[in-house]
Amino acid sequence: MSASSETADEAPVMMSHTETNDVTSGSSDVTKTSSDITCEVLVIGAGISGLTAAYEIQKRNPKTELCLVEAKDRVGGRTLATQIRVRQGQTETFDLGGQWVGSTQTDIMEMLDELGLEVYPQYIQGTKHMQLGGDSIRRYSSTIPNLGSWWGLVQLQLFIWKVDRLAKKCSPLSPCSDRTIRDLDGVSVEAFARQNISNTAALEAIISACRVILGCDASRVSVVHFLAYTHAAGGLNALLEATPGTAQEFKVKGGTQQISELLADRIGRHRIHLRHPVTNITQGNGDVTVTTGDGVVFHCKYVISGVPPNQLARVTFSPPLSPVRRELISNMPMGHLIKFVVTFEETFWRAAGMSGEVVSNGGPSTVPGCTHGPLCIVYDATSDKGSPALVGFIAGSTSVEWESRTKDEREKAVISSLASFFGKKTEKYIEYQEKVWAEEPFTGGCPVCYTTPGLMHTFPALREKHGRVFFCGTELASRWCGFMSGAVQTGRQVALEVLHVLQPDVTLTPS
Ligand SMILES: Cc1cc2nc3c(=O)[nH]c(=O)nc-3n(C[C@H](O)[C@H](O)[C@H](O)COP(=O)(O)OP(=O)(O)OC[C@H]3O[C@@H](n4cnc5c(N)ncnc54)[C@H](O)[C@@H]3O)c2cc1C
Known part of the structure; x- marks a missing residue:
């Protein structure tokens, strides 16, 4: 039977509240028909x-x-290719969903190999921008972020080491098997960060990282989920950076x-x-x-x-x-990300010695209802064929606020914010495209479902057959x-x- 001509309306589906969990006692009361x-x-x-x-x-x-x-x-699913206009009247494929892969991600690298797909490195050369702990924009060229003070840097590094130490004890297969970790289950990432960091820029670095990595605010997610996520990636830096071995090392040719x-x-x-x-x-x-x-x-x-x-x-x-599993999955919302790609005639940021990377708290906003500007993170998105582009994310509660504005309002705000980092040339772009993932039927957000505080001890139930x-x-x-x-x-x-x-x-x- 073919179903290709039917419409894609979202079906009315509900949680079951039946009492029993004995899978052998259920009986299929659906009669077979010839179209089954x-x-x-x-x-x-x-x-x-x-x-x-x-x-x-x-x-x-x-x-x-x-x-x-x-x-x-x-x-x-959460991968999505789009055609965007590039220079010389051409179009090219860009990713509006999952994009980067890394050499330590052996499962996907093997799959790409098996399918005959090639990767190319993320461009990271040159000066990066950081707007954390206030509205001022700081530049830096090394892998050490510019938080505006050595004290902030020391606090951030100590926090990263602490997260890495705890994450080692927090496998996603059994995240709360260690007593120290279990005691943290009811604590949010933000509460945990505030217990350990007093410097505003360092604290904002962690809050911004959580927003971009999980698509949710640090106050909403269990720190144990964050630790399990870090464990699965092999350390926090692997999630934060775009250097060899990290999550943002390569892009896939053709998307x-x-x-x-x-x-x-x-x-x-x-x-x-x-x-x-x-x-x-x-x-x-x-x-x-x-x-x-x-x-x-x-x-x-x-x-x-x-x-x-x-x-x-x-x-x-x-x-x-099981009730435990129903409770768990009912408390695993998807994060909020709006991903945008902007194409240009030239990679003018590279010519000016910039990598294209921005990490930002959003900076100031003049748009009613939006407490911050839209940018959370930006990278160079120039294609393997050399078509100049930038890619960025509006994330967490900033995304929720900007989701209520029109596409035109977001486009204007994104371009104007990009211009504050890369200058006036940003305003001469070819095309802006975006994807509001919270509006995607049967996905309802992105990049991942996170766990609210207090439930990570039940996380293994996700995998039970x-x-x-x-x-x-x-x-x-x-x-x-x-x-x-x-x-x-x-x-x-x-x-x-x-x-x-x-x-x-x-x-x-x-x-
Ligand atoms: C904007 C964005 C950026 C990302 N960046 C990266 C990145 O750079 N690198 C990276 O590795 N990952 C990234 N990710 C995450 C990555 O895309 C996902 O981890 C991955 O694609 C998830 O695959 P999946 O099969 O587990 O789930 P999904 O891709 O969500 O697939 C689940 C499928 O189930 C379908 N479905 C849902 N409900 C029903 C139903 N009732 N009946 C039938 N079908 C149903 C859905 O429509 C969907 O097709 C990103 C994701 C997004 C959206």
Whole structure:
């Protein structure tokens, strides 16, 4: 059955409040009709994690009858390519979603290699800008940030060392197994930072970092989530910098949505059903029935869900997910980021010895309802073909405030803020494009679901299989959780788990 002509309205989905959690006692009361689709394994979600899971199963056991169902009208989830006008009347592909990869992100690097995609280094040469601890703009050229005082720098470095020390004890697989960490579960990142840092610029550096890394304000997120995230990245500097080994080391030629497009080609497009938002997952009688918002019903033996926690909380499970897991996923909102890309005729900032990098508290704002200017972080986004561009983010509560303004108002404010760092030439741009991720159906924000204080001791529940339903997704990763690499890691992992239940006698090794 083909579903390609149907509309992509968001389905009305609710949390289930059924009492029992015995997955063997549920019974599928959905009668099969001729339009129903039957398969062995149904993967839900055509983001990198779901597609990786489907691809791995197909690759290792091509005989598996596999289908993939996706709510959106496209594959890629939190990766999204867009065409933007560049110099000489051309257009080029830029990323409005996930973009950077790094050499320590082995899962995604292996996947890029397997798909024949190439990377190129992030441009970092030259002077950087910092606007923290006040409105004044400071420049610096080394990897040591300019916080305006040595005392601020010392406090920041001591804090980074402390976070790294604690993060070592805080694996995402079992974040609260250490007593010291468990005692911090109810503490927000901001409260923790304030206990350790008195210098305003150093404190703002951590608050800004949290806003950009998780898309939420430091007052909203458990410091234990931040520690687990740091653990998964191998240290806080790996999240903060754009140097070798960090999260912002390379960009992918042609954009990252190609990862999903190529995986979809390899899986077989006929197996992928777009515009089918899953609303109900019912288990019983040795099978699973999955119902979509448009009334199409899938019958299968096993399900792999690659749906992010905030969206999973909207799917009705029968038997229901455990109360602990329901409480957890109901308190894992997506962050807020608006990502923008601006193209230019020339890389005039490079010519002036600047790297294009800005870290900012937003600076002053003259727009009513917006307490700060829009910029949180900016990087050089010049393509591998040399088309000059800058990329930046409006993040956390600053994003929430700017989401209520029009695109024109944001565009004007972004260009004017960029001009305060890079000068008047910024105003002669070719095109501005942006993506307000909070408005994206079936995603509802970005870059990742974070955990509010007090729940990280229940975090392992995210990964537990629920009867015949298995789970993947970047939020579940133990390496580079929150990143494309984490999505690949969990997709591969869950594929092995499902292949094992399909063929218990076959020995499988990680690829
Ligand atoms: C602006 C932005 C910048 C980022 N920057 C980076 C970066 O530089 N580097 C990096 O590594 N990562 C980055 N990320 C994060 C990265 O994109 C994600 O970690 C990764 O793509 C997540 O993949 P996933 O498969 O786990 O989830 P997703 O991509 O969210 O896929 C989940 C899929 O499930 C679908 N779905 C949801 N609900 C339902 C339903 N009810 N029924 C059926 N389908 C459903 C969704 O539509 C989606 O397609 C960024 C993300 C954003 C948005």
